[in-house]
Amino acid sequence: MQVTEKAGVGDAAVNSKQLLLWGGYALVLGLAPLLFDSSLSQSLLSQIGIAIIVCLSYNLLLGQGGLVSFGHAVYSGMGAYLAMHTLNRISGGWPLPVSLIPLVGGLGSALLALLLGWVTTRRAGTAFAMITFGVGELIWAAALVLPGFFGGEGGVSGNRVAGSAPLGLTFGPQIQLYYLIVIYTLICTGLMYALTRTPLGRLLNAVRDNPERVAFVGYNPQWVRYLVFVISAFFAGIAGGLSALHYEIVSSDVLSAHRSGLLLLFTFVGGSTLFVGPILGAVLMVLALGVLPGVTPAWLLYLGVVFVVVVMVAPGGLAALLVGLWRQARQGDWRRLWPWRLALLVSLSIAVTPVLAWVEMLYRLQQVDILGPSLVFFGLPLDVFSPANWLATAAVAIVGAALCWLSQRVLAQKVLP
Amino acid sequence: MITPLFPPAGAALALVDLHKSFGSTQIIRDLSLAVAPGERVAIIGPNGAGKSTLFDLISGRFAPSAGQIWLAGQRIDGKKPFQINRLGLARSFQISQLFPTLSVFDNLRCATMWRQGLGYTFWRLLSSLTDTNARTQTLMQRLQLDGLANTSAQQLSYAQQRVLELGMTLASDAPVLLLDEPTAGMSRSETTQFMGLIDELTRGKTLLMVEHDMSVVFGLATKIAVLVQGELLAYDTPDAVRSNPLVQQAYLGAVLSTPELTSGSQHRPSPQPSPGAGEGENSRFASVVSKA
Numbered sequence: 001m002q003v004t005e006k007a008g009v010g011d012a013a014v015n016s017k018q019l020l021l022w023g024g025y026a027l028v029l030g031l032a033p034l035l036f037d038s039s040l041s042q043s044l045l046s047q048i049g050i051a052i053i054v055c056l057s058y059n060l061l062l063g064q065g066g067l068v069s070f071g072h073a074v075y076s077g078m079g080a081y082l083a084m085h086t087l088n089r090i091s092g093g094w095p096l097p098v099s100l101i102p103l104v105g106g107l108g109s110a111l112l113a114l115l116l117g118w119v120t121t122r123r124a125g126t127a128f129a130m131i132t133f134g135v136g137e138l139i140w141a142a143a144l145v146l147p148g149f150f151g152g153e154g155g156v157s158g159n160r161v162a163g164s165a166p167l168g169l170t171f172g173p174q175i176q177l178y179y180l181i182v183i184y185t186l187i188c189t190g191l192m193y194a195l196t197r198t199p200l201g202r203l204l205n206a207v208r209d210n211p212e213r214v215a216f217v218g219y220n221p222q223w224v225r226y227l228v229f230v231i232s233a234f235f236a237g238i239a240g241g242l243s244a245l246h247y248e249i250v251s252s253d254v255l256s257a258h259r260s261g262l263l264l265l266f267t268f269v270g271g272s273t274l275f276v277g278p279i280l281g282a283v284l285m286v287l288a289l290g291v292l293p294g295v296t297p298a299w300l301l302y303l304g305v306v307f308v309v310v311v312m313v314a315p316g317g318l319a320a321l322l323v324g325l326w327r328q329a330r331q332g333d334w335r336r337l338w339p340w341r342l343a344l345l346v347s348l349s350i351a352v353t354p355v356l357a358w359v360e361m362l363y364r365l366q367q368v369d370i371l372g373p374s375l376v377f378f379g380l381p382l383d384v385f386s387p388a389n390w391l392a393t394a395a396v397a398i399v400g401a402a403l404c405w406l407s408q409r410v411l412a413q414k415v416l417p
Numbered sequence: 418m419i420t421p422l423f424p425p426a427g428a429a430l431a432l433v434d435l436h437k438s439f440g441s442t443q444i445i446r447d448l449s450l451a452v453a454p455g456e457r458v459a460i461i462g463p464n465g466a467g468k469s470t471l472f473d474l475i476s477g478r479f480a481p482s483a484g485q486i487w488l489a490g491q492r493i494d495g496k497k498p499f500q501i502n503r504l505g506l507a508r509s510f511q512i513s514q515l516f517p518t519l520s521v522f523d524n525l526r527c528a529t530m531w532r533q534g535l536g537y538t539f540w541r542l543l544s545s546l547t548d549t550n551a552r553t554q555t556l557m558q559r560l561q562l563d564g565l566a567n568t569s570a571q572q573l574s575y576a577q578q579r580v581l582e583l584g585m586t587l588a589s590d591a592p593v594l595l596l597d598e599p600t601a602g603m604s605r606s607e608t609t610q611f612m613g614l615i616d617e618l619t620r621g622k623t624l625l626m627v628e629h630d631m632s633v634v635f636g637l638a639t640k641i642a643v644l645v646q647g648e649l650l651a652y653d654t655p656d657a658v659r660s661n662p663l664v665q666q667a668y669l670g671a672v673l674s675t676p677e678l679t680s681g682s683q684h685r686p687s688p689q690p691s692p693g694a695g696e697g698e699n700s701r702f703a704s705v706v707s708k709a
Binding site: 194195197198199200201202203205206208209210212213214215216217218219220223224227231 | 476497498499502503507508510514515516517518519523526527528530531532535536537538539540541542543544546585588589
C-alpha cells in the first residue's frame with residue numbers, strides 16, 4: 001500500500017495491485033483463526049486486530065503528522081473504560097447492541113480529544129510530546145484517585161454476553177468476537193487509508209514537512225493538527241472499546257505512560273513512513289508481549305535493543321526495510337549479491353546468538369538461588385557457574401564478528417564496482 | 418514626506434506609520450506607503466534595511482509594533498498569516514519554503530486548496546477533486562514544471578525549487594503578491610528566463626518584490642521603494658528614483674570609499690548576512706543610481 005501517485009489521475013483509482021493487497025489483507029485476517037485454532041492463538045489474533053487499529057491511529061500522528069505523542073494510551077484507555085461502563089449499562093437493560101460498543105468508545109475518546117487536544121495541539125515538536133506526556137500522567141493519576149469511574153486497583157469488569165443477540169450472535173465465544181474485531185479492523189484500516197488521501201490528510205503531511213509554509217497558503221497548522229488528533233483519538237477509542245470486550249476487564253494500566261511508550265515503540269519498529277508499517281508493528285507488538293515474557297526474563301531488554309537498532313539502522317522501520325529489499329531483489333544486482341548477503345546474515349546470527357546466551361546467563365545469575373545454575377538456551381544446556389561455558393560462547397561471538405566483518409567487506413567491494 | 422491622508426481609497430496595499438522593533442533595535446520606522454492595484458513595486462536597499470522584515474510584517478509572520486496595514490480597504494495588521502492569505506495576499510520566501518517530501522504536484526495542490534473552497538475536507542478523496550487537480554495541472558504547465566509532477570520537492574534542482582516557490586505563491590490566486598528575492602542564487606541566464614516567467618505569470622496582479630539584481634528591478638518594476646535603515650527614502654518611478662538626489666547622496670556617498678563597482682555578481686541567500694555583504698550591495702546599487 002505504498003503511496004506512489006500519478007498526479008491528478010493516478011492518485012485516483014484503486015488499481016488492481018492495491019485491490020490485490022486489500023483482498024489479501026482481508027483474507028489473511030479472515031482465515032487466520034482456521035489455521036491457528038487454539039484458544040491462545042484466537043486470543044492473540046484478536047489482540048492483533050485491536051493492535052492494528054490502535055497502531056494505525058497512532059501513526060496518523062507519528063508518521064503522517066510528524067507528531068510524537070507520549071500519551072496515546074489515554075485515548076485507547078479511556079475508550080476502553082467508556083466501553084466497559086456502557087457494557088455494564090447494557091447488562092442493566094440499556095437497549096444497545098454489544099457490537100456497537102466500540103463506537104461508543106471511539107466517540108467518547110474523540111470527545112475527550114476535542115477537549116484535551118485543544119491544548120495539546122497548540123504546538124508541534126518537543127512541546128507537543130511534553131504536553132501529551134503531561135496529560136497522560138494527569139489522567140493516569142486521576143485513575144488512581146477516582147475509583148468510582150476507574151475502579152481503583154481492581155479495575156472495572158463486565159460480561160460481554162449482554163442485551164439482545166441479533167442473528168444469535170452473543171459474542172460469548174471468542175471466535176464470534178474475533179470476527180467482530182476483524183470487521184472493525186478492516187473498516188478502520190480502510191477509513192484511515194482513505195484519510196491519507198483526502199485534502200486534510202495531505203495537509204497533515206504538509207504540516208509535518210513545513211508548518212510555517214502551511215500558514216502562508218491559507219491553512220491554520222494548529223487546526224490541522226487538532227482535527228487529526230481528534231480523528232486519531234476516535235480510532236484509538238474504537239480499539240479500546242474492542243479491547244474492553246476482549247478482556248472483559250479494564251484497569252488503570254491501559255492508560256499508563258508505559259502503554260503509550262509501547263505504542264510509540266512498535267509503531268516505529270513496524271515503520272512509520274509507510275501505511276503498512278504500523279500493521280506490521282501491531283503484529284510484532286502482540287507476539288512480543290504475548291510470547292516473549294514466557295520465553296525469557298530479559299524480554300524488555302531485547303525490546304529496547306531492537307528499538308535502538310531500528311532507530312539507528314533502519315529509521316523507516318521494518319516495512320521500509322522490507323520494501324527496500326524487495327526493490328533490490330527486483331534489480332539485477334540481487335542475483336550477484338545474494339550469496340554474500342546470506343553469508344552476512346548467517347555470520348550476524350553467529351555473532352549475536354552467543355551475546356543472547358550471555359544475557360540469559362547473566363539474568364540467571366541474578367536468580368541462581370531460586371532457579372539453579374543450569375538453563376537451556378535454544379536446546380543447548382548451559383551452566384552459569386562453568387567458566388568454560390562463558391568462554392566458549394564468547395569465542396563463538398568473536399568468530400561470528402570476524403565473519404561479519406569479512407562478508408561485509410566483500411559485499412562492499414561487490415556493490416562498489 | 419508622505420501626507421497623513423492614509424489609507425488612500427482604492428489602494429491594493431497601504432502601510433500607515435508602520436513601526437517594528439525587536440527589543441531596543443528599531444527595524445522599521447514610521448513607514449507609510451500606498452500601492453495602487455496592478456502596480457509592480459521593487460523594494461531595494463542595503464542588507465539590514467528591513468526589507469524582509471517589512472514582508473514579514475505585511476504577511477503576518479510578525480505583528481507590527483505600531484501602525485496599520487490595509488489590504489484592499491481592510492485592516493490586516495495583527496492578523497495571522499493564514500487569515501491574511503485568505504484575504505488575498507500571498508508571499509514567497511528568500512529561502513524556499515516547500516513541503517520537501519511531497520511531490521511537486523502536491524506542493525501546488527496544497528497551496529491552491531483553500532482558494533478552491535476545500536477547507537479541511539476529510540470526507541472527499543483528492544482524486545475526486547477534478548477542478549482542483551485540473552487547476553494544479555494548468556499551473557504546473559504555466560510554471561514549465563510539467564513532467565516533474567511526481568518528483569518530490571527535495572529532489573528538485575535549486576532553480577526548480579525557486580520556480581516551485583513562486584508557484585506556491587501564485588497557487589492561491591491572491592491579487593497581491595510579495596516576492597522575497599525570487600531570483601536569489603540563480604545564474605544570470607536562469608535569472609533572465611525566470612524574470613520572464615514572473616512577468617508573464619503576475620500580469621494584472623499587484624506585486625511587491627525585494628530584489629538585489631538591479632537589472633531585474635529596473636526591467637520589471639513600475640515603482641521603486643528605497644528602504645534605508647528601516648525608513649522609506651524614496652518611492653517613485655524607476656527614472657525618478659535614479660535621479661533622486663537623496664538616493665544618490667545616500668548611496669554614492671557610501672560607494673566612493675569602496676573600490677569595487679561591479680554589478681550583477683551573484684550571491685546565494687544566507688541566513689545571516691556576512692559583515693562585508695552590505696558594502697558590495699551598496700556599490701552595485703550605486704552603479705545603477707549613478708547611471709542617471
